[in-house]
Amino acid sequence: MTPILExxxxxxxxxxxxxxxxxxxxxxxxxxxGGALAIVGESGCGKSLxxxxxxxxxxxxxxxxxxxxxxxxxxxxTGARGxxxxxxxxxRMSIVFQDPLSALNPVATVGNQIAEAPRHVLGLGRxxxxxxxxxxxxLVGIPDPERRYHAYPHELSGGxxxxxxIAIALSSDPSVLLCDEPTTxxxxxxxxxxxALLAHLRVERSLxxxxxxxxxxxxxxxxxxxxxxxxxxxxxxxxxxxxxAAPRHPYxxxxxxxxxxxxxxxxxxxxxPGSLPDPLRLTNGCAFxxxxxxxxxxxxxxxxxxxxxxxxxxxxxxxxxxLSAAQAVGHHV
Amino acid sequence: MSAAITSPARLIEPExxxxxxxxxxxxxxxxxTFLAGAILTTTIVALALLAPVIGRYSPVAQDLMHTLSxxxxxHWLGTDELGRDIWSRLLYxxxxxxxxxxxxxxxxxxxxxxIGTVCGYFGGRVDSIVxxxxxVVLAFPFYVLIIALVFVVGVGTHxxxxxxxxxxxxxxxxxxxxxxxxxxxxxxxxxxxxxxxxRTRVLWRHILPNxxxxxxxxxxxxxxxxxxAVVTLGYLGLGIQPPAPDWGSMISDGQNxxxxxxxxxxxxxxxxxxxxxxxxxxxxxxADILRPE
Numbered sequence: 001m002t003p004i005l006e007x008x009x010x011x012x013x014x015x016x017x018x019x020x021x022x023x024x025x026x027x028x029x030x031x032x033x034g035g036a037l038a039i040v041g042e043s044g045c046g047k048s049l050x051x052x053x054x055x056x057x058x059x060x061x062x063x064x065x066x067x068x069x070x071x072x073x074x075x076x077x078t079g080a081r082g083x084x085x086x087x088x089x090x091x092r093m094s095i096v097f098q099d100p101l102s103a104l105n106p107v108a109t110v111g112n113q114i115a116e117a118p119r120h121v122l123g124l125g126r127x128x129x130x131x132x133x134x135x136x137x138x139l140v141g142i143p144d145p146e147r148r149y150h151a152y153p154h155e156l157s158g159g160x161x162x163x164x165x166i167a168i169a170l171s172s173d174p175s176v177l178l179c180d181e182p183t184t185x186x187x188x189x190x191x192x193x194x195x196a197l198l199a200h201l202r203v204e205r206s207l208x209x210x211x212x213x214x215x216x217x218x219x220x221x222x223x224x225x226x227x228x229x230x231x232x233x234x235x236x237x238x239x240x241x242x243x244x245a246a247p248r249h250p251y252x253x254x255x256x257x258x259x260x261x262x263x264x265x266x267x268x269x270x271x272x273p274g275s276l277p278d279p280l281r282l283t284n285g286c287a288f289x290x291x292x293x294x295x296x297x298x299x300x301x302x303x304x305x306x307x308x309x310x311x312x313x314x315x316x317x318x319x320x321x322x323l324s325a326a327q328a329v330g331h332h333v
Numbered sequence: 334m335s336a337a338i339t340s341p342a343r344l345i346e347p348e349x350x351x352x353x354x355x356x357x358x359x360x361x362x363x364x365x366t367f368l369a370g371a372i373l374t375t376t377i378v379a380l381a382l383l384a385p386v387i388g389r390y391s392p393v394a395q396d397l398m399h400t401l402s403x404x405x406x407x408h409w410l411g412t413d414e415l416g417r418d419i420w421s422r423l424l425y426x427x428x429x430x431x432x433x434x435x436x437x438x439x440x441x442x443x444x445x446x447x448i449g450t451v452c453g454y455f456g457g458r459v460d461s462i463v464x465x466x467x468x469v470v471l472a473f474p475f476y477v478l479i480i481a482l483v484f485v486v487g488v489g490t491h492x493x494x495x496x497x498x499x500x501x502x503x504x505x506x507x508x509x510x511x512x513x514x515x516x517x518x519x520x521x522x523x524x525x526x527x528x529x530x531x532r533t534r535v536l537w538r539h540i541l542p543n544x545x546x547x548x549x550x551x552x553x554x555x556x557x558x559x560x561x562a563v564v565t566l567g568y569l570g571l572g573i574q575p576p577a578p579d580w581g582s583m584i585s586d587g588q589n590x591x592x593x594x595x596x597x598x599x600x601x602x603x604x605x606x607x608x609x610x611x612x613x614x615x616x617x618x619x620a621d622i623l624r625p626e
Contacts, residue, residue: 057523060456095527103520107542116538121529165524172529 003030004208005176010067012053021279023049025232036209038219041229047212051178055095094169098181100161104153110164111149117172136167159190179211195221216259228252231287238313248315250292294319360622367618373611381427390418392425393576426578434560437497445505446548453513467503483571505548512544546623553616557609
């Protein structure tokens with residue numbers, strides 16, 4: 001079966017002042033029909049830009065320099081038009097943003113915002129679109145949808161707004177839902193509800209998900225595949241379970257060590273030394289090398305690529321064996 | 334994974350009390366600024382509209398037997414140097430000035446909002462060129478430009494319309510452009526675009542309703558500016574031409590008698606001030622009420 005979404009060699013160039021740098025550098029992945037992929041990384045690593053590039057919604061100063069997006073076997077026209085892909089194609093994808101308040105039009109009722117795509121993109125009649133909006137509000141778990149139809153975004157709580165955002169995303173009947181940190185702006189209990197809703201929708205609407213987050217805690221709840229991103233590149237991809245259990249890239253293991261773990265509260269979270277490099281001053285070799293405890297001189301000269309390190313598991317590290325050996329002897333890294 | 338899947342019924346978060354924003358009407362009734370402005374403006378507009386009914390005299394009928402008479406039962410506000418009834422003239426002048434004010438703002442408002450929206454959304458070369466034109470127009474002292482234009486296109490109401498049409502749109506274009514540029518980088522615009530809506534639809538149905546309030550509010554004070562300009566032009570003899578009454582020419586005529594009959598200039602002056610206050614309050618009130626949350 002062909003993947004529902006394939007991204008090949010995506011390169012996004014950002015112009016800042018007078019310099020141009022690659023904010024996303026050669027990102028490729030494939031998403032199985034009905035599958036879910038989580039992309040994790042620190043703020044600024046290019047994960048949100050990757051999603052926006054796939055949607056054709058790059059911000060000002062951003063340019064898709066290379067790469068292909070293939071959805072359901074159809075290559076999207078990512079060419080000259082800049083903002084938004086050609087009509088009809090992107091109907092297969094929708095995006096859910098992080099901050100549900102700024103992602104809703106403040107002067108339109110939520111019902112009208114949900115009914116808009118059915119009416120003007122799918123071409124349904126007025127009452128049919130309305131009925132569909134009400135049905136979507138019910139689907140995303142909003143009580144009393146007929147009444148909420150007439151609510152304005154600011155009248156709703158954060159969690160409800162995010163549900164509305166999801167309903168809007170679903171209104172054009174997409175097969176892929178791109179989620180840009182949809183739970184980051186919500187408190188933990190609401191976060192769990194939204195994650196559960198997404199899991200529910202995956203089954204109910206046979207949706208495929210790409211889920212961008214910086215929270216490793218939510219990853220295992222939403223996605224069976226994980227991709228770790230650092231300075232615009234994927235550094236490790238694989239099944240979520242094996243990647244979290246036995247990371248093969250020092251950055252991934254650093255992220256895991258930096259996360260708080262409820263099961264072992266006695267373990268102190270360890271920060272990764274150093275900070276994200278300036279994207280304008282990226283040199284040859286591995287971008288993580290200045291912060292890496294396993295770095296050797298050849299890390300600064302050799303361009304690292306994703307290589308198969310296990311079944312269905314890829315890492316971009318010259319020393320991925322060292323890491324796995326260290327884990328084998330129980331050495332915590 | 335399956336453990337995370339719950340039925341939608343269990344996903345419902347408690348949210349019984351919906352913080353409903355008060356309706357436009359109730360917000361309007363609770364804004365003293367808006368109420369005061371609305372009452373004052375409505376009164377002035379009503380008086381102007383009712384001029385033929387409550388004016389009692391023709392505004393141009395002269396009665397040379399009773400010139401410069403003070404307020405009396407026959408002439409509530411007295412008569413001017415040609416024996417014309419000041420009350421009637423005041424009302425008819427209000428008609429002229431308000432009409433010119435509103436009409437002169439109409440074109441700059443719609444054209445400026447259109448240009449500003451398009452420039453702000455698409456940017457690029459057209460935007461740079463249009464904004465340089467805006468800069469040039471804004472760089473000229475306003476009255477110098479208006480007076481020069483009225484001289485060129487001709488004295489009278491059509492001159493005022495053309496002069497304002499040529500210059501006044503820049504302010505609307507600039508404010509709407511900046512509002513549109515802010516809106517266009519917001520997530521809900523991206524979401525609407527990503528949802529497959531056409532750009533035209535995103536622009537006019539999503540962005541414009543958010544940016545137009547600023548322009549509407551400015552239009553209120555702009556009407557005041559135009560009326561002041563009309564009055565100023567009338568005072569300079571470049572505005573509405575006699576014998577049609579207008580507050581500016583009334584002030585200008587009354588000025589000759591400032592030593593002996595102060596009310597001749599003071600009464601139309603007061604009308605201008607009250608109209609200005611009324612519309613400014615209305616604009617401020619509208620800004621409070623319409624501001625999206």
